[in-house]
Amino acid sequence: MHRLPAATLVVAALLSPFMPANAADAPREPYGIALEGYPYPYPVNLLPLVNDGEQLRMAYMDVAPNQPNGRTVVLLHGRNFPASYWAPVIKVLSEAGYRVVVPDQIGFGKSSKPMGELHFDTLARNTIALLDHLQIQKADIVAHSMGGMLAVRIARAYPDRVAHLVLTAPIGLEDYRLYVPPVPTEKILENEDKLTAEGYRKQLQTNYAIKLPPDQITPFIDARFNIKGSAEYPRWLRAFVSSGQMIYREPVAHEIPLITQPTLFIMGADDHNAPGRPNAPEALRPKMGHNAELAQALAAKMPNARAEVIPNTGHLVFLEAPQKYDELVLGFLKQ
Template sequence: MRRLIPLILAAALAASPAVSTTAGASSTVAPAAAEPIGIALEGWPYPFPVSYFEFQVKGQTLRQAYMDVAPAGKPNGRVALLFHGRNFPASYWDKVIRAFTADGYRVIATDQIGFGKSSKPDLPYSFDFFAANSAALLDSLGIKQVDLVGHSMGGMLAARFTRTYPERVRRLVLEAPVGLEDYRLTVPPVSDAFLYDREYALTADAYRDFLKNTYSLSVPVAEIEPFVGLRERLKASGEYPRWVTSFIKSYQMIHDQPVVHEYPLIATPTLFIMGSADHNAPGKPYTTKNLGAGMGRNADNADNAKAIAASMLNAQVVVFDGVGHLVHLERPEDFNRTALGFLDR
């Protein structure tokens, strides 16, 4: 039995002295000895009230967190569904949600199972699993069709969701999606134990450098500092080992479950929004130098995005010069104007 369980987070309880009251929108730096935070991000502020969709899978009761935000402007009768990337909770959609609701959208921004405020179960993760959960969430809210926006890992999920439920997606926006290549062809399999040890040993400085360099960010480091602080607070939790176990499942999912071969089968009008400096390619550190050199050509000379769009029935690509992997955080006004221009067309 599925049922909807609303949870309204009071602002006074959501605010934390270690971070801004709007996650990801502040340059506040978390102190080195930050207070521990639970792996469901209890106490981590989201910009809008959070509710939970509860359901059962293989005898486990799971709760999927989401924000359901009403239009702030004149309602346009449409719903936007936002899928987050691997290294961020749904709270990082703050400016996108505000722009979309001002344009008349009702916005649903969800944390997939294993991420953010959602459950971290002992279950295998797959894009089919996440897509089915998201469809069930929409069913519970009485929503039949959406405009779908997916970032990074969420772009892979958005592609799979659109392939599985084509009638439910009116238009598709893919922001800097990973999975524009089949990583199985260049990156050898790595064990869960190997990934666990790497994640467990990752320091705040190393994680900050990862976000800055792997994502080729054009924004100041201060913009990502709240998320570095969040990870440090997670490390102080007694449940951190379970969080790491959950997190590494998503890497294996990205590596083992390519969607790049499915793009030519998508007829839904699609827009790729890319940063010219984005060379993100999950697993690149685990392969040889020669193979790695050809990975992550997402929006430059050997442009994966444009080649894929050309293979699709109705797709186009917009590239922002000098921008990395976090387009909606690096160039929020340009991202929102471009995405809404495509969706409103």
């Protein structure tokens, strides 16, 4: 009988919700749109917030270090992933002495799904409000994918609050408006609603070049598609589509060279993710998503930055090459 490697089993256990032995035959109970029913690896707290007059609650994990070094790392998630996927990184950082704060941004994961539009400036203010609530004056930020765009806004708007910046396979290294024409929200809602679980799996494997075993991709699919049975699914879907429009309408590529904090890009060599590429004219699509090269070019323009490219990895670089990733992050944060 084929046995999975021990490391694979550990990661799967951290990422996967508990399922009974006969799960294949059992009907799925829908998750709530705040991922009720989907377990996180550490206790989840809720911070009340008001965005544009709407009362909301921001979910976050606050993980104490084993032997405190007096520093805090904030982990910022990507668009298609709940904050729970940071579980292996949380463990490594907390064992290295860091307090680790891991929010679900408003509109994502276990946080509220707002009626209004999402904006990076609002998410940045929310994140700083969380640090204020936790009485954290300055933190290191480690961000992934869309979280990288948010990290750029935080570093630019609140430079005194950020010590180090780690951008893990960030999107937003180019201005997608240069390639992709505007797409009406209603059209995107229609397309996203038609997406099937199997179609989403193919997206993760192709668009993101994810090199993980299928059982490690399944929790991400569950987190999204078990929500479709919720009575409030249309509100979740509108928030999710709003986040895509935010990525398109609010580029940060032009701000990245202005970042002065020590910055490390960690890129997967095979990650060519480019949001909106299917909507670009066919002739322009090959020009998009050269992310490793873009990161290297941007780092060269910055006063204190470098880019590391990990071969044979895709968009989920911290799960695909954990040993190398952890080594890079811990070494950088110690500088």
